[in-house]
Structures are given as C-alpha cells and as structure tokens.
Amino acid sequence: xxxxxxxxxxxxxxxxxxxxxxxxxxxxxxxxxxxxxxxxxxxxxxxxxxxxxxxxxxxxxxxxxxxxxxxxxxxxxxxxxxxxxxxxxxxxxxxxxxxxxxxxxxxxxxxxxxxxxxxxxxxxxxxxxxxxxxxxxxxxxxxxxxxxxxxxxxxxxx
Amino acid sequence: xxxxxxxxxxxxxxxxxxxxxxxxxxxxxxxxxxxxxxxxxxxxxxxxxxxxxxxxxxxxxxxxxxxxxxxxxxxxxxxxxxxxxxxxxxxxxxxxxxxxxxxxxxxxxxxxxxxxxxxxxxxxxxxxxxxxxxxxxxxxxxxxxxxxxxxxxxxx
Numbered sequence: 001x002x003x004x005x006x007x008x009x010x011x012x013x014x015x016x017x018x019x020x021x022x023x024x025x026x027x028x029x030x031x032x033x034x035x036x037x038x039x040x041x042x043x044x045x046x047x048x049x050x051x052x053x054x055x056x057x058x059x060x061x062x063x064x065x066x067x068x069x070x071x072x073x074x075x076x077x078x079x080x081x082x083x084x085x086x087x088x089x090x091x092x093x094x095x096x097x098x099x100x101x102x103x104x105x106x107x108x109x110x111x112x113x114x115x116x117x118x119x120x121x122x123x124x125x126x127x128x129x130x131x132x133x134x135x136x137x138x139x140x141x142x143x144x145x146x147x148x149x150x151x152x153x154x155x156x157x158x
Numbered sequence: 159x160x161x162x163x164x165x166x167x168x169x170x171x172x173x174x175x176x177x178x179x180x181x182x183x184x185x186x187x188x189x190x191x192x193x194x195x196x197x198x199x200x201x202x203x204x205x206x207x208x209x210x211x212x213x214x215x216x217x218x219x220x221x222x223x224x225x226x227x228x229x230x231x232x233x234x235x236x237x238x239x240x241x242x243x244x245x246x247x248x249x250x251x252x253x254x255x256x257x258x259x260x261x262x263x264x265x266x267x268x269x270x271x272x273x274x275x276x277x278x279x280x281x282x283x284x285x286x287x288x289x290x291x292x293x294x295x296x297x298x299x300x301x302x303x304x305x306x307x308x309x310x311x312x313x314x
Contacts, residue, residue, distance in 0.1 A: 010222075010224060013221050013222050014224065017183075017220060019205055019212075023189065024187070024189075025187070042185055043185055045222070048228065049225055049228055050225060050228040050229060051224055052223045052225050053181075053182050053222075054183040054185070054221065054223070055180055055181060056176060056179035056208075056211075056219065056220045057218050057223065058180065058216065058217055059215055059216060059217065059218050062216040063168075063176070070264065081306075084304065087306065088306030088307050088308045089307060089308075094308060095308060097302045097303070097304065097306065098303045099300040099302060100299075100300060100303060105298070106268070111300070141266065143264040144264065145262045145263065145264050146264065146265055147262070148260075148261075148262055148263075149249045149252075149253055149263055149272075150253040150258060151261075
C-alpha cells in the first residue's frame with residue numbers, strides 16, 4: 001500500500017512533471033530523497049496500476065477530433081465482456097466501460113467514447129461498432145456533447 | 159467553454175512527439191533526452207516543444223496519470239434529465255459542488271452528464287442524495303462495472 005512518501009510524490013506530480021532535463025531529480029530534491037528512490041516509487045505505482053501511465057494527455061479538439069460522441073449500447077449480458085474488449089481495442093475508441101442499466105429509463109450497459117475528425121468519420125466508426133456487436137446488441141444511441149459545463153481534475157490535498 | 163477547436167497548427171515533429179508521449183515516458187535520469195534520441199531531437203527541443211504544446215492547450219496534461227480508485231477514492235459517472243427551461247440554474251447548482259469534476263451537456267433526454275470524484279466511495283451516495291435534494295431531480299449513477307482495455311489512441 002501507499003506510504004507517506006508515495007502520497008507526497010502523488011501530490012507533487014498530480015499537476016504534472018517538472019519540465020527540466022532531470023525531472024525525477026527535481027522531484028527528489030523537493031521531497032528530500034534520492035532520484036533513484038523517486039524512480040523506484042513511480043515504477044512500483046505503475047506496476048500496481050495506481051499510475052496508469054506517465055505521459056501526455058492531448059486535447060482531442062486541438063488535434064482536430066471535433067466529433068466526439070458517447071455511444072451507448074444495450075448488449076447481451078452473456079456476451080458483453082468478450083465484445084467490450086473488442087470494442088475497446090478499436091483505434092477510435094478512447095474509453096470503454098460496462099455500466100449498470102436503469103430499466104426502464106436507461107437500457108444501455110456498454111459505453112464507448114468515439115472520436116472522429118468529422119461527422120462522417122465518427123459515423124463510420126459507430127457503424128463499425130454496430131457491426132462488431134451484431135445481433136448481441138438490441139439498441140444503441142449516440143450522445144453528442146454540446147457544451148462543457150465544467151472541467152476540473154481531481155486534486156488530492158495530501 | 160464552447161467546444162471549439164484550438165487553432166492547432168502542429169508540424170510533423172509536434173505530431174511525432176505527441177504520439178510518442180501518449181505511449182509513455184521513461185523512468186531514467188534524463189528522460190527528455192531519451193525521448194529526443196528516439197525522435198532525432200535534442201533534449202532542449204523536446205522540452206521547448208512540450209512546454210509550448212502545454213501552453214497552447216494542445217496537451218492538457220503531462221505527467222503520471224493516477225487511477226483514483228486505487229488510491230481509495232471513487233470516480234462515478236452520473237446523469238440527470240434536466241428540463242430545458244431550468245437547465246442553466248441546475249447546471250450552476252451542480253457545478254458549485256467540489257465533488258463534480260466534469261460536467262457535459264449532451265443532446266439527449268438524459269442531457270446532463272457529470273463525473274463525481276470523492277476521496278472515499280461512501281461519499282458518492284451522500285453527494286448524489288444532496289444533488290437530488292437541491293435540484294429535485296433524480297440522479298442516475300453509472301459506476302464502472304468493468305473497464306475494457308483501451309490501447310494507445312488518437313493519432314496526432
């Protein structure tokens with residue numbers, strides 16, 4: 001589990017890594033430990049899945065992916081896990097989850113975020129998912145976002 | 159904020175750098191030099207371009223991406239069906255809560271979709287009950303039951 005140093009390391013890096021030639025050394029100085037210790041701790045958290053990855057998160061819109069839809073699918077419970085893996089592996093899908101239905105208001109149990117550079121690309125992507133799911137899917141909808149009302153990250157306070 | 163594209167003028171080198179940095183970042187003493195070596199760029203050029211991409215908003219983050227659930231916290235997607243005439247007022251009430259990390263308007267009867275982030279899973283139910291009490295609307299929670307593998311993604 002996480003100890004106090006791990007937690008301090010998380011707090012120190014959650015806004016990002018320092019943009020200097022030796023970023024782990026910069027963190028180490030800030031935390032009063034060695035650069036090797038910082039690298040070891042980060043490697044351990046990667047291994048444990050506490051850190052998904054170290055890297056860059058692009059703004060989809062800035063990359064030209066303007067047509068982004070949340071696609072939701074009512075998929076046979078027996079087959080959703082096998083099919084969900086395949087949907088997640090498609091190149092234009094950035095998130096893919098199984099979530100609960102709320103019957104009768106909400107019948108959909110598979111959620112996949114789809115990104116395209118134009119409407120045609122997004123629609124082609126959606127047809128590809130529909131084809132992949134085949135008769136295991138009873139119905140689907142696409143929810144396009146029309147406005148970001150709020151976007152802030154989660155921040156641990158240490 | 160409206161959903162508009164940042165005028166992104168990215169050159170081939172920016173795109174190669176973004177693609178490389180989406181995949182991961184090395185744990186070594188001089189990681190920017192290592193990334194540069196693989197792309198034929200100097201350490202200085204990598205740092206300069208990366209700072210610029212962050213400043214322009216082409217990249218929203220650079221660093222470790224934490225999985226909150228593994229830290230004992232919770233992250234739950236939720237939605238509401240908000241009457242159109244009352245939308246702005248309800249959005250303001252919901253956005254005012256610090257536990258609401260993201261909130262999107264979507265074109266559907268379920269037209270408000272937000273993510274609740276709390277430091278403990280127990281707190282999610284309290285926040286949902288509170289939102290229902292201040293808005294008078296039912297909150298539908300969509301906790302992740304399973305996450306399907308998602309590989310590396312958007313080509314810059």
